[in-house]
Amino acid sequence: MPGYKVHIGGSIVAGLLVLLMLVNVGWYIIEPQQLTVLIVLSILGALFPDIDTDSKGKRIYYSGMLILSLTLIYFKEFQWAAYLGVLAMLPGVSAHRGWTHTWWAMLLVPMPMLLLPYYVYGQPFPTLLPYYVAFVTGYFSHLLLDKEF
Template identity: 50%
Template sequence: MPGYKGHLVGGLFFAIMGMVGCVLFGWIVIDPLQGAALTGFCLLGALFPDVDTDSKGQNIFYAVFAAVDLGMIICRQYVWAAWLGFFAMLPAIDSHRGWTHTWWAMLLVPTPILLVPLMVQGTGAITAFVPFYVAFCTGYFSHLLLDGKFV
């Protein structure tokens, strides 16, 4: 099983290949900022399954969670900050390689990427966030693949 560096490399490979494929098929036009953001989401997805254990990946992921949560608090978005805090605690409920290492978690965990814009801005906002959902799922898939879950 690869460590956090191996999962980051795997996530980066899948991010680049996914974006190249999407551009070649004409599914999406990616500017550099969006490409960097999609890569970031893919890398977070690649790290997420190991947030249930003390690891460097956990430290990186929770540093991002803390920064986003602090931003929400500064912007007085207390309800959203509370929800983020609640969801950030869920991986600690089970043992390592528990629910975070399942195919259904790969699809379910990133759903807030779609649900939050839906709740805030309505149905028209979802289409802009679908690539970010797919990027997170792709990174998550790369983690599960490298851990041998699909062998």
């Protein structure tokens, strides 16, 4: 079973390949600052399935979630910080290689990135889709490396 470094590397490669494919077919235009966010989301997606174990990947994932939560609180985005907190707790309610290692979790876990901004702020799906795809791509790379398909 690959470690967190392999999953991070796999997510970066998979994320860049998907991004290049989308740019190549004309479905997406890269903005440099957004590229960093997309790569980070891909990495978080790749680390997510293993955060139900005591691992280095778990510590990296939750360190990132803590920084993001504190940033949201600093900017008085308490509602988003609360959503993030609830989502961060989900893996703690299952056994390792339980629901976090399924194809349907790969699609459902990042769904709040699409639904919450749409329903709370009325943002259109096309502007949110790259973030969802980045997380799903990282998640997919994890499941692929773990030979779950």
